[in-house]
Amino acid sequence: MSNTSFQFDLTLNNFDIPDGGKYPIFLFGIAIYLFSVFCNVTLLLLIILKRNLHKPMYFILFSLPLNDLVGINTMLPKVLSDIVTTSNHVSYPLCVLQAFLLHMYGGGVLFILAAMSFDRYVAICMPLRYATLMTPKIVICIISLVWGLDFAFVCLLFSLQSRLPKCRSVILNVFCDNPSLLKLTCGNPTLNNIVGLFNTAVMQAISVSVQGFSYVKILISCMLTKKLDMKTKAVNTCMAQLVIFVMFEIVATFTILSHRFQNVSADLQKIMGMLIFLVPPLLNPIVYGLYTNEIRSTLLTLWKFRVHANV
Template sequence: MENRSFWFSTELSLDPFFIPHRGKYAIFFLGLTIYFIGIFCNLTLLALIILQRNLHKPMYFILFSLPLNDLIGITAMLPKVLSDIVMGTNKVSYPLCVLQAFLLHMYGGGVLFILAAMAFDRYVAICMPLRYSSLMTPRVVICIISLVWGLDFVLIVSIFSLQTRLPRCKFTILNVFCDNPSLLKLTCGGNTTINNVMGLFNTAAMQLISVTVQVYSYVKILIACLVTRKSEAKTKAIYTCVAQLVIFFIFEIVGTFTILSHRFKNVSADLQKTMGMLIFIVPPLLNPIVYGLNSSEIRNTLLRVFKINKINNLKS
């Protein structure tokens, strides 16, 4: 009964940024600009994959999940934070807080699994080019995409489902957005050992699966590039993989800085909150740009679309 009444309790309090009144509008418009740039870049990549027939390939069907996941991450976090800054509020209902935390954790796990799937696709394409079409059939691609999202969903649900057994009596989220650790700190009088162990296990499992698949794939690709005598094939293979490696390292570097910011006591609370936000801002902002610049097919398709639109505008 206590848990049920807590679930329907009207509001939780977030721990807001300390921002002078004169600076909040500047920060709001800066954040809003960043948000719209991220939305535009990711929607452009999604639209290209959907509308351009030359991109209807297994590689790009798998890539489709990356901008979609980035949209989930940046939208689940940034609009709420910006709204709180400009409105001067710090309240959120418990169900919406859980939903935000769930989506943010889905985003984090999704990045790792999607990059692993993309690395596997490149491994098959470069190391087994003659068998690529027979191996990466539409059915296999659908299975890979379903496995990526399904495994991510199961692991995140398993973390959040453990919270239902714990009593809660606190009403303050010690962050500017909701996440699983912050929700866990609302409990009182319950044993959170299982939750902590499960959270660490799931994080380790995600990292282990993703890194193992990527390391295996890229080592095989590197060997194939060293063996082949075709410089054009070697160059194409390298450029194809560079974008995915850059995206992976961006995510890992930002994630590492986020974790480290919470391990040093002399780091200010506002800086810790800012570092925590970066993991949901930087990758969604840079991923479509990095991938677009490094993938000649996407870049050429985008330029062709702009050229056709320009010609049509001139004719009209």
């Protein structure tokens, strides 16, 4: 197959599921999908519609459920459809699009959490200057930088992948990603592997550095202050972001390790790969609902209003 042939079909290496287990797994997956979409859309609508959430922190937070919706919608519907239809084919352009969006999702998580931690650093450590530092223009610049960096890193990765000739047609996964596409090539992938590792290292370094700096500064500020309400606010706002970041890193680490050991089954490797796109979109809005006072109180107010309206 030539490098310019962009219309050929690829075969996905789907799960080996007995006929009796297909529909229970499908229904379970649909339940997870609908719950995740509902929670993330609810969070988006809250930020859009409720004026008390029209603040820099929530404008930056808006990118997180948006990114989660990209991740779960790009991966899960196709996987669930393939389980019940026993279809395991995808066109090359759609495979590349899916891989591109999934990598955008992964990088987006890292950069969005870094931006959110910086916002909390300014709010907690420099509260009197917060309004002048986090102006609408600055917030737009931060959001643009988050998505711009993510797009640039992923474009670099896929531009290198597209230059190699394709000579295979089987994707060794249930969804498309850059490593799977790279295994279709018959050229020398050394440069791609180096750039891929470089991308991952730089993105992780940027995210961890910004978050580490921000949270260390916040911790020092909380230790020096005698105001209990400030400490409580710092814990509530920062804990959610730390939980989400740690959760994402744990899932990503287990996924990477599952592909490094020979004795790990292929189905387990596939499941671990899917968890990156399932767990954060499922739990992120719940974590923010629990730890962020304004979101929690807004939801409770809406719930009480609906209950009283129905009485």
